[in-house]
Structure formats: C-alpha cells, structure tokens
Amino acid sequence: VYRGLDDGSIKLLYVAPERLANERFLARLKRLSISMMAVDEAHCVSEWGHNFRPDYLKLAQLAGDLNVGRVLALTATATPQVAKQICDSFSIAREDHVQTGFFRPNLALNIRPHNTSERDQALLAALQSRPSEPAIVYVTLQKTAEQVAGFLQAQGLPAQAYHAGLKDDERHRVQETFMAGQGNIVVATIAFGMGIDKADIRAIYHYNLPKSLENYMQEIGRAGRDGKPSECVLLAGSDDLTVLENFSYGDTxxxxxxxxxxxxxxxxxxxxxxxxxxxxxxxxxxxxxxxxxxxxxxxEGVVRATAPFYTEYKLAFRTSRDDVISQFNDERADFLQRVFATGKQGRTWLTLKPIDAAA
Incomplete structure (x- = not known):
C-alpha cells in the first residue's frame, strides 16, 4: 500500500480516523497531493451526534495540515445542530450545505406499546407473519441479543445474535449468511449496521427503545432500500428508560x-x-x-498525541514452551525464559507487558 501511494498508482485510500493519530503515517500523507478528503458518517464529528467519535474532531484540522484540495462530508442523519457543527468544523459555506429530505414513502412506521412480559410473544407473532423475509431485530444490550435470538431459535425461527462481544470470525459469519440470504433474522445491537447494504430487508423491529431519534432514523433506514414496502415496528416499553438513563449518567x-x-x-x-x-x-x-x-x-494545543503503542502482547505456543526455548543457545534461552516468566499464563494465552519485562 505504501509503495502504491508513493508511485501514485493508488487513487483511493480508505482510512479509519483513529489511524490519523500516527505520526509516521501522517508524515507519509504529507508527501502526497490529496485532491479530496471524503468524510463518511460525518455526524461522528459532532458531540451532539448519536455516534460521537473524538478522533473525527481532528479531521478538519488535518485537512488543513495536509493541504487537502476539497472536503466532502456525508451523513444520513444530521439534525440542524449537528449539521451546523459539521459546517463550522470544516469551514463549509452555507450555500455548500446540501440537505435532502428524510421521508421514505415505502417505510411503514408502527409503535406498539408492550410491557416486558408481552414483548417476546409480540415479536414472535410479527416475525411468524412474514417468515421468509429478511429482518433485523435491534436490542440495547449484548445479553438481550443472545436471549432473544435463543428464544426465537427455540420457536423454530432462523435467528442469529450479533454484537460487539462476539469473536470476529463469528460476527463475520453472521453478517455473511444474512447478506447471502441464508439466515433471515439477525438480533443485534447497534454494532450491526456499518456496511450493511442489503436492499431487500423487509422489516426492522426495535425490541428496545432506540437511544435517540437519530439512532432510530439510522436503524430503520436499513429497511426497504429496494423501494418496496417495508415495516418498521417499535415495541415500546417504559422499562427501557432505566437502561438509557444509565447510559446518559454513565457518560457524564x-x-x-x-x-x-x-x-x-x-x-x-x-x-x-x-x-x-x-x-x-x-x-x-x-x-x-x-x-x-x-x-x-x-x-487547543495543550497536548499532542504522537503514536499509539501496545501495553501488552498475547502469545499462544503452537509447540511446548520448552521446545521453543531449546532452539536457542544458553544465553538467549535464559533471556527468553526470564521474559516469559514476567507474563501471566492463562489457559491458552501468555500475556506479556513490555514495561514489566524491561524492569
């Protein structure tokens, strides 16, 4: 990739904003002529947004530091307050702010109040009425995703749980089977969304209240992208408010x-x-x-991040530790033994902290 950047053969580079905290990477970018920076999910720039990521705040300043030719900031959900902060951050003129409508005539929005004891059966009935159609069930907590998916599986429905607590390969498998139309129901936290562009999702169910109107817009927006009629059902329960209030207080x-x-x-x-x-x-x-x-x-110029570093490494021995050590001369074998001895051995992984090993 670096060679492709240097010789000009790479025309499009996809970068996570957090990657731009690395000084060495920035030094490489400064040698390039960057004609455009396109910022996707630009609502993340705003602390008033529903998915604020601090590293997005630095992008406007970086665009100037890198002498970027032009900036395009894109988002599907920007309230007037968020849109203003995006424009202010990137010095976007008022006449260059383009906002299309949110109205999607093919989406039917329904709110059905239910108490906790009724919710499982209400969701089951809704899904059974459209058994072969792709659907996403959104929940707030990871454990709820597991519980609801388990309940639906016990009722004979092809449901799978998806949340940030799953291993990468399991998350990838769930997403791939859903995109391929082999598993029609995904019970997910908001971790399931980025990169989901499946045109024929016929229903979005909110088992729990969404965190905000912007979250709700983003989540139901995944339904009916083929323009055909699709249903968005919110199974509203006042007991969800406690969890949402805890999130708010926890962030303050x-x-x-x-x-x-x-x-x-x-x-x-x-x-x-x-x-x-x-x-x-x-x-x-x-x-x-x-x-x-x-x-x-x-x-504000008080501190400056230079580069991330790893505070710990995890090793898994593919052969025995003694076999590894026996391949080195006495001096190096002794050194390795002392390094390994500073670590904490779990069932599979040996966790090493460089600071402890150095000391």
Missing part, C-alpha cells in the same frame, strides 16, 4: 473526577505515555469521555 463525569484527571495530566513531564483504560479506572470516568477530553486539549 462529575467535576471532581475531571479536575483530578486534568491535574494528573498537567503534572506529567514534557513527554509521557498513558493508558485510557487505566485512567478510566483511576478517575471513574468512561474511556470515551477521557478520549473526548484529550481531543479537545489537543485541538
């Missing part, structure tokens, strides 16, 4: 925690490393909130 740190975190940061030497996961536990602030704070401090 108190002043004392933030002050403690900022005091920790300003007490660091000129160059230092940090673990967002460790800081999250130390100051009782969620990782996303810490990343947001660090991004704003970076945009």
């Amino acid at each position: 740190p108190d002043g004392a925690s933030l002050a403690g975190l900022i005091n920790w940061l300003v007490a660091r030497p000129e160059q230092f490393d940090l673990s967002v996961h460790e800081l999250s536990g130390q100051f009782d602030v969620r990782p996303l909130v810490i990343n947001t704070l660090l991004t704003y401090l970076e945009l």
